[in-house]
Amino acid sequence: MKTWFHSWRAAIRIARRDAWRSKGRSSLVLAMIALPILGVSALDLTYRSSELSPAERVERTIGAADARFRDSQVGGVPIFQDPTGDMHTPVKEYENEPWPSGATDVTKAIPAGSTVLTDSSASAKLTTTHGLLMTDVRELKASDPVARGIMTLLDGRFPEKNDEVMATSHFLESSGLSVGSTLSARNFDRPYRIVGSYELPDALGTDQVNALPGAFLAPYAKAVEKAGLPAPDTSLSYLVRKPGGFTWNTVKEINTKGVAVVSRAVLLDPPADSEVPLYQKDGWGNYQSSLGAGAAELASLATVVGLAMLEICLLAGPAFAVGARRSRRQLGLVGANGGARSHIRAIVLSGGLVIGIAAAVTGTVLALLLTLLLQPVLESTMGQRFGAFDIRPLELLGIALLAVLTGLLAAIVPAVTASRQTVLASLTGRRGIRRSSRVLPLIGLAALLLGGAVALFGSTVSEQVTLVAAGSALAELGVVAMTPALVGLFGRTGRWLPLSPRLALRDAVRNRGRTAPAVAAVLAAVAGTVAVSTYMASREAQNRAEYEATLPYGVAAAFVQEEGGRDVPAVREAIQRQFPVDVRADVERVSVGKPGCPPWGGDPACGRYEVIVPRANECPLYASLPGGGDPSEKYTPEQRRKLVTEDWRCKNSASSGMYLSDGGLVVGDAKLLQVLGVDDPATVKALADGKIVSFNRALVQKNDTIAIKQITDIAAADKASEENRPAPGKVSSLPAYLVPGDQKSYGLQALMTPATAKAAGLSTVPMGVYVSTDRLPDSEQRQKLDGDLAKLGSNVELHLEEGFVNDNGIVLLSLAIFAGLVTIGAAGIATGLAQADAEADLKTLAAVGAPPRVRRTLSGFQCGVVAAMGVILGSAAGLLPAVGLRLTEERNQIRMYEQNVAEGWSGELTPPHVPIVVPWETLAGLLVAVPLGAALLAALVTRSRGALARRAAT
Structure with a gap:
């Protein structure tokens, strides 16, 4: 007795033999499905192998030891720590007391006999x-x-x-x-x-x-x-x-001596959060990602996977349709010998099942082999060795089943279409009269409107970016469902076209069953490219508008802050040798203490200096209070807003730029003013007269001087700072000149000559150099300079101002190339199906005297028409998610701006600028180059003369 098992077994055998006969088409579909499986499986293997187990992580951290002891640098006071030993804080709160600091003897906390x-x-x-x-x-x-x-x-x-x-x-x-x-x-x-x-x-x-x-x-x-x-x-x-190791209770006991511990036993068996005292303190909780964030990530992942499967199905679907169309006589014989429509559907579906299983096996095996072969490369890229080569069979099986599901989904529409053909039409090759569905375009229109509404709601009302992605995906699916109807609309433009493109367009419209999936595949690929391109172009425009130059265009600056500027002369000479220098300005910094002291201190024998800001010039929002606390809390939001927008003391009077030194004080000459573009004669004269040139009004005292304090006793200065009183030190008052107007100084707040510094008793050491260039150095010159600086071994802070540089240009180009390849591939599949369908038409053209090149020309236009329709529809569909995301960002930034202004924390008078820019160059490339390239490629690979075919038996 025959059962469904026997019928499916026969269908699978027929599909397997058909796939083996058509190796080219089968290999193409297999590659399309197997490549994503290969990538995802390799990613899973890499992630799982690089994910260390607790035992592996402990071995790399503390070796074979039971614990690592480390001084917490809080003077030996009791501390709380987390189980990993990464975070710790004193047990006692020190709100109105000096924070404990200092070393402790860790060896006293180590148990005897260890x-x-x-x-x-x-x-x-x-x-x-x-x-x-x-x-x-x-x-x-x-x-x-x-x-x-x-x-x-x-x-x-x-x-x-x-x-x-x-x-x-x-x-x-x-x-x-x-x-x-x-x-x-x-x-x-x-x-x-x-x-x-x-x-x-x-x-x-x-x-x-x-x-x-x-x-x-x-x-x-x-x-x-x-x-x-x-x-x-x-x-x-x-x-x-130590025998027995260190339990969590032992670790907490050792913490009472101010010592942090990384324990093997605790890392392998961590305590519950309720048993960790650190997590009970305010601000030290063990925060986990919220369920909402996890759900959003899962929704985004599901959307991406769904769109990827849709893309593969749309690309593979026409290929299965080609196979069904080429095998229609065989399918007709099945029907003539008593086969039901379900048997024909089973045969075509079995083709998807066979290809899906083959793709799953191929992708999984290749992923295993490539991951093993590329393991050293992957480890080098990640910067760490794998733990063990971790294979999760269930995860790989789930990924493989995704390939099988994709193959079945791609074969559903061709299977249904093939089963609807009559036996007579299949055996004779007649197509019959086929009408497009009138319901599907309406469903697509509804999905388009609903998806657009969801995306609009997510971008203008809700704060969930996931809604924008989901709405955009739904709208794109709606456009895909409307594709057959839209193809019909494109067909009306054929009356104005020459013969070959008119024939290609009419053929595409007449055979919407094979044209629509290919157009939809091109649409999906182009829509993703346009969405990312539009978003990145808009971000680029925003970044360009917000960009603030660190130096004048074409100016380079290099600083060496360590070892008393020992390598500064070599740095100056290297820049002079490798760059096209126009003007060079050498600069120094004030040094207190030993000549080799860095500007950030850190050595008791090293001091520091301060540029004293008069109390009257301090912004009330940031001025320290005698009793401590936050001074801004004294003011209402309206008062704070007024201060930051109207009071000059609370505005950043000195322009932004590179960090130079404490107070932005630099020792140099008039060449530095020339390099920075300061051409005020009075400023140059004041500098030559021995005055400190100031670009910051807050630094200038009432008597037109600038006060510089040299602090030699760092411990006394730190104690005075804790007690909120001035630090002891020698104060030098020098005449100053305030540069008029809003002169951009690129971080430089005060400048004095070496002679002025020497007369004031200030020691200086070399700091670096500024140079203006005749032209921007090319790549070879920069590489040579980098090589020279690398030989010095010092940390050289080098910056060359090139203006705004777009870092996403190569990404946009890569996306355009990717979309072009996918588009050409999809259009090529549609062309193959068209050639399978159009053999009779081509023979008719030859019979009426059409030259042989018509076959090649018609194939090229068939491919170009499919690519053009997909690119046009995809360009329109891709704008929705990009615009939605930009509107969401604009709404969030404006909300934050309004909140800051309402609370008085923003000094900006204009709202944020979030433009939406359409990358017309990318769109033009897609609209022109891709269809043209697809048409030329199809024309080149198509034979101008078709082989004579044997007349089919009737």
């Missing part, structure tokens, strides 16, 4: 074959079993002597050194031999050198201090192993 291994690190400039390279120097006995897992030895061996080190493979690659080479540090002549190379599994791109404890950092610090430079900051922690 095995302890020190782990310390600091930065140093190490010598390389190219010059100097800022490198992390770590002192950890890596050969000790406690440290196993933190570092992976790649070549050589671990250091065994104090003059031996090993280096990361990335450092060796960057420095040009190798195992067996020697290195040293700047200001430190002791040589070290590299005996091995290693890597940090969680940070493959780290430049690090490892030495034995006490072998490098201590003598290096002494050598640096001897050279008159501040010693580098050293980070110290302790790897501890």
Whole structure:
């Protein structure tokens, strides 16, 4: 007895044989479905493999130790910490008291009988074959079993002597050194031999050198201090192993001594949030992503997946239709031998099932192989090693089932169409009379209107961006449903076209069953490109309007703030040599304390200076109160708004730009004014007369002077700051000149000459250089300068003002190319179907005397017509989501602006500018280049003479 199982088994066998006979068409559909499966499966494998288990994460963090102890730098007061040891805060609240600071002896918190291994690190400039390279120097006995897992030895061996080190493979690659080479540090002549190379599994791109404890950092610090430079900051922690490990209760007990702990036992079995005291404090809760955010992400993901499946179905559907059309005689024989319509549908659907299964298997297997082969490349890109190659069978099965579902969905419409043909029409090749559905366009129009309304509601009323995406997707589906009717409207333009395009357009309209899916596929591809292009072009216009130049156009500036500007002369010489310099202005900064002190302090022997702002010139919203607290709370929102919009003290009188130094005070000459475009003769004369030129009104005292305080006792200054009183120090008052008008100074607030600074008893050190250029340096000149600066080893802050540069140009070009390829592919499928359908028409043309080139010309126009209709409809459909997102952004920004103005926190008098810009160049390229390219490609691959066909038996 025959059952549905036997009929489907036969249908699958027929579909498999048909797919094998038509290898070209089958390979095309298989590739379209398998490529997304390949990408998603590879992404799943990569994500799961890079997602470390708690045990793997602990091994890379603390090796084989039971815990890592670290000083919390709060003077030993009790602390609360989170289970991972990343966050901690003192137990006591210090609202009106000085915040605790200072080191504590961590070793006193380590239980007796424990095995302890020190782990310390600091930065140093190490010598390389190219010059100097800022490198992390770590002192950890890596050969000790406690440290196993933190570092992976790649070549050589671990250091065994104090003059031996090993280096990361990335450092060796960057420095040009190798195992067996020697290195040293700047200001430190002791040589070290590299005996091995290693890597940090969680940070493959780290430049690090490892030495034995006490072998490098201590003598290096002494050598640096001897050279008159501040010693580098050293980070110290302790790897501890103890029988029984460290439970959460033990960690909390150790926290009472001001020590933070990373415990293996706690990381592997973390406590509940209710057992973590830190999470009970205000502002320290363990915040999780809200359900609403998760739902929004899932909705967005579902929308993207749905549109991707729709795109594949629209592209693959015509291909299945081609197969059904070419096999219509075979399907007719099935009907002639007693097969029902359900059997014909089953045969065509089985084609989608066979292709879907083949695509699922192919995509999954290729994903496994490619991920394994590309594992080193993926790890290098992510900067970390995989844990274990993690294969989740259920996830891969779900992705594979998506391919099967896509294949079935793509074959539904061709299956229904093939089953509706009569046996006589299938055997004779007659098409019969087919009418388009009158209901589908109405459903599409309703979906279009509803989707547009949802997107409009999401962009103008609601704050949910997901509504904009969902509404846009629904509207696009509506346009897809209306495509057959829209194709019919396009057909009315054929009366004004020449013969070949008129025949192609009429053929497309007459066979809407194959034309509409191809047009819809092109529509979907172009709509996505237009949406992203419009959004990015609008963002570019907004960024261009909001862009504020850091320097005048074509001006370059370079600063070196460390080691007392030791490398500044070399930086100046390199810029002079590599750039087309017009005017060069050397600048210095005021230095208090040792010559090598950085401007940010950090060393007790280093001081700092302050440019004193008179009390009367301070903005009331930011002026400190004698008893502490927030001064802005004294004012009502209306008073705050009035202050920030009308009071000059609360406006930013100095223009924005590069950070220069404390108070924006720079030591230089009139060349700097020339480079910055300040051409006021009175300003130049005042600078030459020994006055400080000020661009900030708030810095100038009532007697037209500027007061500079030199602070040498940092501890006393910090204490005075905590007590809200002036810091002790020597004050120098110098005559000042306030630059009239609103002169843009690019961050420079005050300028004085070296002679003025010397006369005032202020010490200066080199800081950097400003240069104006004859023309913008080209790429080769910039690369040469970068190479010269890299050899110095100093942190050089370099900026060249090029004006606004659009970083999204290559993205827009890539999107246009992608849309063009998809469009040409979809149109090519439609052309193949058209050729399968139009054999009789082409033979008729040949019989009436049409030249052979008509076949090639007609194929080209058929492909071009499909591409043109899809591009036009897709361009219109793609504008909706982009406009909706921009309207949503405009609404949110205006709401924030109005709220800030109402509360008195905004100094801007104009609302935010959120333009909507249509990328006409991209649209023109799609509308012209894509259809033209599709037509030319189709014409080139089509034979001008068709093969003689045997007359079909009737």
